[in-house]
Amino acid sequence: MIQFIHTADIHFGMENYGRVDPQTGIHSRLLDFDRALNYCIDVAIEKNVDFFLFCGDAYKTAHPSQTQQRLLIQCFFRLYDAKIPIVIIVGNHDHPLSFGKANALELFGEFPLDGFHVISKPQTIHLKTKKGPINIVGMPWPTRNSVALKQHEAASTNITEYISKAACRIIADHAEKLDQSIPAVLAGHLTVSSGVFSGSEKRAVYGTDPLFMPSQLAIAPFDYVALGHLHRNQNLNKKNAIPIVYSGSIERVDFGERKEPKGFCLVSIPKKGAATYEFMETPTRPFLQIEAKLNSSSPQTQQLLDAIAQHSIKDAVIKILYHIPENQKDLVDLKAIQEACKSAMYIVGIIPIRPITERIRRIGSNQASLSMETLLNNFFSEKKDVADKTKLLVSKAMELLEEKEENS
8 A cells, every 4th residue: 555645835934923933043933834844754754654745835935045945955854864755846936937947946856866856847757666656747836837838828818728728738648648557646736626715825816826627637547636735625526536635734824724724644545546545633833813892891901801811822823803892992901911911922913993983974075066165164164163263264264265366
């Protein structure tokens, strides 16, 4: 039985909601992602898997810092030392999207060492494992360069659709050339049309990603489709024998992902056409959003303290929202709230929410046909402190306007 780890979306460099660790000098959130990845590797070594499949987005940007690169190299070299081959698919965050520039993961392919397989263009790897051979068709994040569009296609106004079609043709062509009797995996960094976005992904401009239908990926002779890009773990082909699986991100990126389990997949292929997988959670930083609706019957600060006490906030990233009663002032003691949250790792914000009140429209403010004198009369008559002087003020204002017109 061939076994492998399927993971993706490491996102080293996602350093929001944290601070520099005083012991290491490294940002606490980078250490969180490093801990999660090392847990994946611990399981890979313990299970003595046949290979480790990473499906893209190792970094937050295509220009990682030396510290981020060092941590990733240290992690992957643990697999090398354990003689576990590593297959790396290049994701959109890893790619500079500029012709001729190296991507952030090509460094691993330059090592004069066996066991590192970097897929930056569509290709098939015939991997010989200790349990037998397996074919891996790799489809990195599809761009006009990686799928080698023809000149007339590259000039099309709907370039995204052409990239999708070209990538599908490439996948089908590679699948057709495979030995049907050998286990096979399609590994890609892609957007499936039925995939569920989460967190920060929802704010992305949907429609700019090349889209793929499940039926275009779950084709013979693939036993398992391993994907990266979407941060939520999900199987998009539960009713079919070929699972289409996003392993999801290994750590939470933002508060939109606070309720999602994070982890990776341990995949088993006992025989051709019988792939199964187990989702395994990684140790992650708790993200808590504490929300309280205050009332006017007791002190606001105490109500908020009581709401916080209902949660385990130690070492968590927390966001606190409190609703202020209508026609009430904000009387919350922020210092007391911060003191109560000192065991948390990071406080994103303590945010008051006030009820929306209807704004009274000024008389005549939307009546462009009224004269300036009438508008001034309406304006001053609404001001209680000068209402009795309306006639005098309007007269003086009109004199100033006339004087300006004469001098212009």
